Amino acid sequence: MTALLRRYHFIVPYLLLTPGLIWLAIFYIYPSIQMFISSFWSGSLEHGFTFSLANVHNYTDGLSRYQEQIVRSVFFAAAATIATFLISFPLAYTIAFRAGQYKNLLLFLVIAPFFTSFLLRVISWRTILGDDGLLLGPLKSAGLVSDDVRILATPVAVISGIAYNFLPFMTLPIYVSLEKIDKRLLEAGQDLYATPWSAFRKITLPLALPGIFAGTLLTFIPAMGDYVNAELLGQTPATKMIGNVVQSRFLVNNDYPTAAALSFILMAGILVAVAVYARLLGTEELMSSAG
Amino acid sequence: MTTVALQPAARSHGTPAQRIRRWLGHNALFVYTFAAIVYLMLPIAVMILFSFNRPAGKSNFAWREFSFDAWLNPFAPLGLSDAVMASLRIAFISTIVATILGTLIGLGLTRYVFRGRAATNLIIFLPMATPEIVLGASLLTLFVSIGMARNELTILIAHIMFNISYVVVTIRARLAGFDRRLEEAAMDLGATEMVTFWKVTFPLIFPGILAAAMLAFSLSIDDFVITNFTAGSTVTLPMYIYGATRIGVPVQVNVIGTIIFGTAVGAVLLSTLLQRRDRAA
Numbered sequence: 201m202t203a204l205l206r207r208y209h210f211i212v213p214y215l216l217l218t219p220g221l222i223w224l225a226i227f228y229i230y231p232s233i234q235m236f237i238s239s240f241w242s243g244s245l246e247h248g249f250t251f252s253l254a255n256v257h258n259y260t261d262g263l264s265r266y267q268e269q270i271v272r273s274v275f276f277a278a279a280a281t282i283a284t285f286l287i288s289f290p291l292a293y294t295i296a297f298r299a300g301q302y303k304n305l306l307l308f309l310v311i312a313p314f315f316t317s318f319l320l321r322v323i324s325w326r327t328i329l330g331d332d333g334l335l336l337g338p339l340k341s342a343g344l345v346s347d348d349v350r351i352l353a354t355p356v357a358v359i360s361g362i363a364y365n366f367l368p369f370m371t372l373p374i375y376v377s378l379e380k381i382d383k384r385l386l387e388a389g390q391d392l393y394a395t396p397w398s399a400f401r402k403i404t405l406p407l408a409l410p411g412i413f414a415g416t417l418l419t420f421i422p423a424m425g426d427y428v429n430a431e432l433l434g435q436t437p438a439t440k441m442i443g444n445v446v447q448s449r450f451l452v453n454n455d456y457p458t459a460a461a462l463s464f465i466l467m468a469g470i471l472v473a474v475a476v477y478a479r480l481l482g483t484e485e486l487m488s489s490a491g
Numbered sequence: 492m493t494t495v496a497l498q499p500a501a502r503s504h505g506t507p508a509q510r511i512r513r514w515l516g517h518n519a520l521f522v523y524t525f526a527a528i529v530y531l532m533l534p535i536a537v538m539i540l541f542s543f544n545r546p547a548g549k550s551n552f553a554w555r556e557f558s559f560d561a562w563l564n565p566f567a568p569l570g571l572s573d574a575v576m577a578s579l580r581i582a583f584i585s586t587i588v589a590t591i592l593g594t595l596i597g598l599g600l601t602r603y604v605f606r607g608r609a610a611t612n613l614i615i616f617l618p619m620a621t622p623e624i625v626l627g628a629s630l631l632t633l634f635v636s637i638g639m640a641r642n643e644l645t646i647l648i649a650h651i652m653f654n655i656s657y658v659v660v661t662i663r664a665r666l667a668g669f670d671r672r673l674e675e676a677a678m679d680l681g682a683t684e685m686v687t688f689w690k691v692t693f694p695l696i697f698p699g700i701l702a703a704a705m706l707a708f709s710l711s712i713d714d715f716v717i718t719n720f721t722a723g724s725t726v727t728l729p730m731y732i733y734g735a736t737r738i739g740v741p742v743q744v745n746v747i748g749t750i751i752f753g754t755a756v757g758a759v760l761l762s763t764l765l766q767r768r769d770r771a772a
Contacts, residue, residue: 205744216599217611220592220655227652231629238632240730287527294524308759313531315755316538317713319732320748323740324534327541327552334537367531417620425622428715432736443624450628450720456635463628467621476494 230468237458249456258461266445266462273442276355276430277423279368280362284419285364285412288371292411293404296378310371322361322432329357329433353435361429366422370415377411378404414481421470442466528719535752542745549739561742565750568741574731575747577643581727585650590704592651593658594696597703600659601666618656626653627720634721641723649721650714654707661706665699709755 239258241249262380263270295306313321328334329351333395339345351357389399427443434440442462505513515522541551545558566572600611618626630649634641673695677687715757722730732744 210605213599213603213605216603220596220659221611221614223652224614224618224655227630227633227648228626229614231633234636235625235629235632238636287530290520290523291527294520298520304763306528309528310531312756313535315709315759316535316748316752317729319715319729319733319736320535320538320744323732323736324537324541328533330552332553356608364530364534398754399618421620422622425624425716427624430632436598445620446624446628446720452632457630460632463625467625470620470622 214274235460238456239464241457241460243457245454245456255457258457259465262458262461263465265458266439266442268467269440269442269445272440273424276359277364277420277426279359280366280423281416281420283359283363284367284370285315285416286396288367288374288415289412292371292375292378295375296381303474307375311368314368318365319428319432321365322428325357325361325364326352326432329360352433353439355434355439357433358430358439358441361433362423365426365429369418369422373414373418374408374411377408377414381407417473421473424470425466497532515529533604539744539749539752542740542742542749544745546742549741551740551742551745561746565746568735568743570726571731571741571747572744574726574728577725578712578728581643581646581650583712584655585647586704586707587747588647589651589654589658589707590700593655593703593707594662594700596655596659597662597666598696601663601669615656615659618653619660623653623714623716624720630717631720641721643725645721645723646725646727648720649717650711653714653717654710657706657710658703661703662696662699665702667697669695705758712751 231474237251238249240251240253240255241258242252242255243249266330291310295303295310299306302410330336331350331352333352334342336345336351337347340349385403385407386399389403394402425443427441427447429445430439430441446459446466449455451463541554542561543557543559544551544554545560546553547555561567566575596611596615599605600608600615627649630645630652631641633639634645639645674687674691677691678684682690713729714727715733717752718727718730719733726734729746732740735741735744
């Protein structure tokens with residue numbers, strides 16, 4: 201066996217890759233194709249589905265019927281991504297450049313909340329943002345805010361929930377790219393009479409761009425597909441996102457064709473974004489920043 | 492940049508308001524960071540606090556009084572212990588399978604140059620770039636189209652699938668700094684390839700494998716979205732919690748969340764301490 205492997209050494213990497221890649225082929229690639237096929241189905245779960253290219257109207261119908269939710273998803277995801285960036289950048293900057301001996305502790309604190317269940321964090325926010333919750337309760341009893349002010353069941357609640365839950369996906373890549381910056385570059389900038397602001401703008405920020413790109417992608421993509429925050433913090437039809445539609449079409453209405461078409465639209469939009477990004481940075485860079 | 496804080500001008504000049512403003516100016520980043528950490532920790536603090544609540548009705552939203560009730564009977568709500576057991580089973584099995592498959596891919600990608608590397612990288616990356624809802628939905632259409640009943644097995648299949656990529660990425664990161672000369676030295680001293688692997692390579696990459704397994708375990712035990720699409724009537728812990736949001740989340744859920752949080756924090760602290768001891772020795 202060993203002798204054979206030595207003779208045909210070139211197959212060793214393929215032997216190592218095959219089991220895992222077969223799994224991904226059957227349970228990732230094939231289902232993606234199946235979903236594309238399902239998006240051209242018509243019929244129902246009870247009477248069976250039939251495939252026909254004429255059912256391309258599943259796409260146009262889905263787009264026009266759920267235009268509102270699609271637009272809202274883009275808006276919520278973009279707002280949440282900007283919010284995570286505004287929170288993450290100073291945080292990552294402090295950890296990378298100013299934290300000294302507390303660097304590891306701060307990194308730990310950034311990740312620590314994510315050691316518990318995603319759903320429980322959302323439920324905690326529901327307690328905090330509730331009509332008489334930890335935030336509004338005291339403000340209302342002090343008379344600073346009128347009694348009918350709500351945060352829960354508004355877009356603000358959904359956006360802040362999404363921003364909170366995907367924060368480390370933004371903070372960590374930015375931290376990694378800031379950490380890699382050679383401090384001598386900044387010293388050289390100072391020696392050449394750069395003000396702190398222009399050194400930041402011309403050295404730090406450009407070198408942090410790969411991290412910002414990665415963080416933006418890693419936040420925006422899951423935010424686009426999220427429906428748990430909209431369900432638990434939004435609660436009303438006016439805060440439903442495309443994920444809520446896909447979820448209820450699939451699991452409540454058994455309307456697989458429309459749901460598959462909508463999922464495919466979501467995925468295609470994201471694949472285009474990833475392809476553009478991969479072209480800009482190369483897949484290796486993408487892999488390392490994702491890790 | 493660090494000299495800013497040491498400048499004597501920052502001390503005791505001007506009115507208190509000016510002094511406060513100056514202090515904030517010098518420490519704005521630290522104040523901001525402190526606020527961000529408080530923001531990050533707030534929901535966790537609320538979760539832990541409310542595990543000691545004794546709510547009036549079914550919903551645990553308003554604080555009423557301190558109690559150890561839920562901690563003394565953590566599995567009192569019907570179905571909760573079954574859900575926890577199902578989650579643990581799925582997390583254990585999917586972690587083991589995904590760690591083996593992912594480690595093999597990680598070894599293949601970091602140690603060999605071969606045709607199809609770029610394609611392999613892409614196939615590994617794509618599942619992480621796909622929103623969970625699309626992963627879950629496409630698996631659902633697969634299971635429906637082949638007429639496969641959804642149960643614990645289909646959840647396992649799904650969890651192994653999404654965990655493979657995360658394992659590969661973690662292993663690759665750890666293998667990046669691997670010194671191949673250690674293996675060459677072993678072979679020069681007469682060790683066979685097998686002996687070299689088990690006595691040199693494996694012990695060196697084991698921490699990476701362990702880290703990948705811990706990540707896979709935590710992703711599996713916390714997954715709701717993909718599980719929701721592939722579960723059928725099986726109830727995992729996140730499925731139980733989500734279902735409970737409609738009728739009132741029992742206090743015990745906060746207890747279990749606190750235990751999971753404590754265990755994860757404990758595991759990280761322990762591994763940090765062990766690493767420090769190794770480095771000191």
